[in-house]
Amino acid sequence: MVAKQPGNKLKPRDILTTGDIARYCHVHFRTVIRWIEKGRLNAYKLPGRGDNRVKVEDFITFLKDNNLPIPEEFCSTDKRVLIIDDEPAMAAAIQRILKRAGYQTQIAQDGFQAGTLITSFNPSLITLDLSMPGMDGFAVLKYIRENESLKNIKIIVISALDDSKLKQAKSEGADLCISKPFEKADLLKSIASLTGDSYIEK
Amino acid sequence: MVAKQPGNKLKPRDILTTGDIARYCHVHFRTVIRWIEKGRLNAYKLPGRGDNRVKVEDFITFLKDNNLPIPEEFCSTDKRVLIIDDEPAMAAAIQRILKRAGYQTQIAQDGFQAGTLITSFNPSLITLDLSMPGMDGFAVLKYIRENESLKNIKIIVISALDDSKLKQAKSEGADLCISKPFEKADLLKSIASLTGDSYIEK
DNA sequence: GCTTTTGCTGACATTTGTGACATTTGTGAC
DNA sequence: GTCACAAATGTCACAAATGTCAGCAAAAGC
Numbered sequence: 001m002v003a004k005q006p007g008n009k010l011k012p013r014d015i016l017t018t019g020d021i022a023r024y025c026h027v028h029f030r031t032v033i034r035w036i037e038k039g040r041l042n043a044y045k046l047p048g049r050g051d052n053r054v055k056v057e058d059f060i061t062f063l064k065d066n067n068l069p070i071p072e073e074f075c076s077t078d079k080r081v082l083i084i085d086d087e088p089a090m091a092a093a094i095q096r097i098l099k100r101a102g103y104q105t106q107i108a109q110d111g112f113q114a115g116t117l118i119t120s121f122n123p124s125l126i127t128l129d130l131s132m133p134g135m136d137g138f139a140v141l142k143y144i145r146e147n148e149s150l151k152n153i154k155i156i157v158i159s160a161l162d163d164s165k166l167k168q169a170k171s172e173g174a175d176l177c178i179s180k181p182f183e184k185a186d187l188l189k190s191i192a193s194l195t196g197d198s199y200i201e202k
Numbered sequence: 203m204v205a206k207q208p209g210n211k212l213k214p215r216d217i218l219t220t221g222d223i224a225r226y227c228h229v230h231f232r233t234v235i236r237w238i239e240k241g242r243l244n245a246y247k248l249p250g251r252g253d254n255r256v257k258v259e260d261f262i263t264f265l266k267d268n269n270l271p272i273p274e275e276f277c278s279t280d281k282r283v284l285i286i287d288d289e290p291a292m293a294a295a296i297q298r299i300l301k302r303a304g305y306q307t308q309i310a311q312d313g314f315q316a317g318t319l320i321t322s323f324n325p326s327l328i329t330l331d332l333s334m335p336g337m338d339g340f341a342v343l344k345y346i347r348e349n350e351s352l353k354n355i356k357i358i359v360i361s362a363l364d365d366s367k368l369k370q371a372k373s374e375g376a377d378l379c380i381s382k383p384f385e386k387a388d389l390l391k392s393i394a395s396l397t398g399d400s401y402i403e404k
Numbered sequence: 405g406c407t408t409t410t411g412c413t414g415a416c417a418t419t420t421g422t423g424a425c426a427t428t429t430g431t432g433a434c
Numbered sequence: 435g436t437c438a439c440a441a442a443t444g445t446c447a448c449a450a451a452t453g454t455c456a457g458c459a460a461a462a463g464c
Contacts, residue, residue, distance in 0.1 A: 018420070030422095030443075033420085033422090034442080034443080044269055046229070046268070046451085046452085048236070049452085050421070051452075110313060115316060115317015116318070118318055120321040120351070134336040134337060136336070150318075235412075250460050251412060252460095253460080254411085405464100406463100407463085408462080410459105410460085411458105413458090416453100419450105419452070420449105420450085420451070423448095425446085427443080430442090
């Protein structure tokens with residue numbers, strides 16, 4: 001039982017070296033250093049020789065900014081879905097469908113939970129039930145769209161409300177609306193269209 | 203700066219080992235020892251084997267000197283207070299008092315905002331109005347206390363509710379209760395007692 | 405008392421930064 | 435098309451920093 005402390009192994013790598021990035025991008029690490037020097041890629045330096053270290057989020061930002069393909073290891077961040085629904089049965093149903101399709105999911109049953117999870121779970125997409133007691137779905141829409149760090153989150157409204165309300169939701173920031181009851185395939189297709197995944201019929 | 207509450211189970215770390223620093227910096231502890239040997243990082247040695255120990259303030263100084271990112275655990279030494287209140291006037295009043303006393307503040311006007319801010323603003327203390335339409339203050343208390351990453355946040359309940367409700371709040375996780383209307387000094391004293399700051403009468 | 409974990413040391417392997425220089429790529433003019 | 439030119443990228447050798455490993459002993463837990 002020597003060495004190899006779990007703490008040093010960083011399973012989910014969140015700090016990268018220039019060499020790591022060179023391998024991911026299939027370029028020479030010298031090139032990576034030049035990207036850093038020119039400020040294209042955000043990094044910080046270790047004391048000694050000045051070795052560069054890059055946070056994964058900075059790397060992802062860099063990749064997105066330059067339309068580079070994102071390595072699979074980091075794609076998991078793109079498959080996180082937050083389900084906002086106060087009815088446990090409905091939330092569980094949505095969760096089951098999404099989990100089976102390979103998405104990571106979390107359920108929020110009220111506004112406070114939704115808020116904590118949206119910043120800590122960091123989903124790339126949320127499903128939002130508009131008609132929840134004690135929570136104004138439209139306010140959530142508005143807040144997300146006006147918040148710089150959240151505005152890129154895709155939002156699918158799932159609701160039993162009438163068409164005029166759904167139209168309003170779209171105008172206030174929802175990317176898509178699905179009316180209850182819905183088909184499993186509809187949900188998966190909608191998500192796939194927003195995340196850029198391909199939807200495979202089963 | 204460190205809270206010394208009698209009920210505080212989690213002893214705040216103010217002395218670090220090389221292993222701790224290695225984990226924080228995502229570096230091998232051998233490297234940390236070399237930083238110490240070269241005098242880049244201030245440390246002292248224990249008698250026996252000569253184990254290195256680093257004071258948190260020295261570590262922070264080291265991080266700042268070298269522009270390294272500071273782990274979140276050490277950011278919480280800041281005086282960040284989240285004010286959860288749906289009445290803009292009341293929230294603004296509390297904010298004014300706290301700002302003048304040197305605290306960083308943010309206001310959440312509903313549960314969703316409170317949730318997003320509690321994980322993104324990362325406050326070390328929150329003031330919570332229990333009686334807010336559309337949000338159950340007790341549910342918020344419960345959620346915070348049951349959540350591993352939030353449970354260390356201090357909570358001051360500010361409410362016009364009767365004593366039995368305030369007692370209930372305390373039993374469900376509130377550190378202190380203040381009944382409306384309150385004196386400015388009461389609020390500041392309460393906060394100071396929870397954060398370990400000293401309260402200076404003006 | 406015991407066992408397990410953690411930290412130090414020294415030797416060695418690997419990675420990274422730097423500078424100089426070669427090669428490739430993109431662009432616009434002809 | 436091709437030519438010249440600039441910019442980006444790759445290559446190389448060297449030095450320095452960092453990582454790895456094994457053995458040992460102290461520290462921590464029980």
